[in-house]
Amino acid sequence: MPTSTRASSSARASARRKPLLICAAVALTAAALGLVSWQAADSDSGDTPARPAAASAPRTAESPLTKLARREAGDKLAVGRPDAPVVLIAYSDFKCGYCGKFARDTEPELMRKYVADGTLRIEWRNFPIFGAESEAAARAAWAAGQQDRFAQFHAAAYAEGAKQKGFGEARLVELAQEAGVPDLERFKKDLAGGEAAAALAKDQEEGYGIGVSSTPSFLVNGRPLAGAQPLGAFEAAIAAAKAQAGK
8 A cells, every 4th residue: 555655844844834724624523533543654765665554434324424425516626517516635745656556547547437427526635745845746736627627637747757847837837838838927926826726725724634654645535544555445435435335
């Protein structure tokens, strides 16, 4: 169950300073019920797997974490029907090697098999833990999304070898061009603007509030699934969630 960890000091400090307005109540409920247990050893490299503890939830009750699914029709960082029976929330970092592996190897199959037929909705949360470049890439992905190019930017930034080129400002503009972002001046303005920073902070607060400590981490209808698991693990989780939803 490979994951990547090493929260940046700036991200941690920011998360501590900001009140957890979005999910503090949910996090407290989850902690009380023992629903979330994401634990991983710190690593010096995004390519070093962490060791997440097993996560569990009562099989007979709906997890309160299902409420974290936004299901907004106009969400630029989501694909799939807002009323899909299963929602997969993905917390990821563009510098995380295992996030890239999921994006390249597993995500396309989930899109083809489950998003296309209306079973699954995927909502991405930018959760940078590897420092300033990770945070810049997250803001850039959001900015690309404002011009309906999030999926294309996501694919370009997670392409094989992309993270080795870094995510400096010039490189982010190159990725935006590769993703087909039509207005690069607007992209650069959005990247540096307050809305991008606020969107990133919202995703970070949500993740930290429920105990996410490594990437990639997922919720499948509120049930935790940590690491770049094989496709079969996602298929089983989706099938179980769909059955529980009664659809």
